[in-house]
Amino acid sequence: MTIEEVPRPTIGPEEILVEVKASGICGTDVKTYLRGHRFFQPPCILGHEFAGVVAEVGSQVEGFQVGDRVAVAPYVPCGFCPLCQAGHYELCQNKSGVASGAFTEFVAVPKEVIQRGTVRLPKGMSFAAGALAEPVACVLNGLEDCRLELGATLLIMGAGPMGLLAAQATLAQGAGQVIVSEYNEARLAKAAEIGARAVHPEKEDLLEVIKQATGGALAQAVLVCVGTREAVEEAQRYVAPGGVINMFGGLPSGTAVSIDAGLIHYQQVSLVGSFGFTHIQYRRAVQLMAGGRLDAERLITHTLPLEEAERGINLSAEQRALKVMLVNGG
Ligand SMILES: [Zn+2]
Ligand SMILES: [Zn+2]
Structure with a gap:
């Protein structure tokens, strides 16, 4: 694993740019790091559990503003393929996803994910909790x-x-x-x-x-x-x-x-x-945490700066950490 400077993503009129504030290390990231993964061919940015702040809003986007605190699902179903029509949204064959992994500073979010997978964090809910919406949804x-x-x-x-x-x-x-x-x-x-x-x-x-x-x-x-x-x-x-x-x-x-x-x-x-989650479960996960019924943050044993992603993955692999949360800037 290396740390590299990458260009700040540019967004289209129907997209938003989210500044990642917290991203969780998941078993999938650990497996990919140790053994590789057919979905994530290197070089690539890992991470799919994240929350942050809206940094840019495309001219045609409605409902979000710069400064909004959001949790973002890494992918959403199309709603129209045979599997979505059968109600198996998590098996959708035509998912739309965010442009990159979350172990980075900025992620471009496409229209579909803005509409179905971007949830404003309720008052008082931390970015770390927001990042945990994905595993909770699963x-x-x-x-x-x-x-x-x-x-x-x-x-x-x-x-x-x-x-x-x-x-x-x-x-x-x-x-x-x-x-x-x-x-x-x-x-x-x-x-x-x-x-x-x-x-x-x-x-x-x-x-x-x-x-x-x-x-x-x-x-x-x-x-x-x-x-x-x-x-x-x-x-x-x-x-x-x-x-x-x-x-x-x-x-x-x-x-x-x-x-x-x-x-x-x-x-x-x-x-x-069971594998994955639906956009409906993603929203429900945020609600469940916001209502105080589920305190997912108590599972976080290590909060590390993004630069220490590799150490976090190793801590997880060796079971010395339960949940590792990577954070960006203060
Ligand atoms: Zn995950
Ligand atoms: Zn579908």
Whole structure:
């Protein structure tokens, strides 16, 4: 990774230029840094979770002014392709996105993203919180697919930033209990602090904890926030009949997972996956944080200047940081 001077982007009449104030380091950035990514061919600017201040407004743009504090979704769906028409906005085949990654000073925002993915930060909401709207939106997408009823029990496997945001969002939305399993002690402590029942599987029998918590009924949904085959296979032990296992942590395409067919047929368990977010969930994420129901910022363990992006990525890769937030100028 290098730091380079790049020209300040010029905008067209239908665009705005946003000065990035905060950008979060995400698991995707870490994976791309370590192993490469088919969407991000170097040289490129990484980062897709950001908030900032409107620095320039194109002559034909309405509704935004220089100085507005905004959170910006990295991409928005078209609304018209077959998948959007079917309501699967997160699978849109014709997405529009911002012109560059967010680990930079200025990002040009196209018309579509201004209209559907740019949200003014409510009073009192920080840029860091705004930058977290994207991961929170991804979590809301995953939770919708879990089909949890009020009062239900959710098991979250893995207390990385996404698992912990999911725990907070689920509790905010009225789940009965959230059980989090995790091996890293610091992350486990964070899960407990948020209000989840935190379980270290080497110290406690996870299945017994779930049985006790649910009167033997098991978890209505298991959100697998670990990108391993083993975790998905293990999840089958904890899910209630009629429940949902959600492969939320990314597995490489082509990965084979072994599933007990009886669980799907006789127990009517659904195996689903969730990826990305919709523009609707992005707005909802901002609202959820603004209302104080979800304090995503408490997951930030490191706030670093943009110049230290590489150190932040390494801290994340080594699990020495939970969430790293990069900030630009004061
Ligand atoms: Zn992200
Ligand atoms: Zn579409």
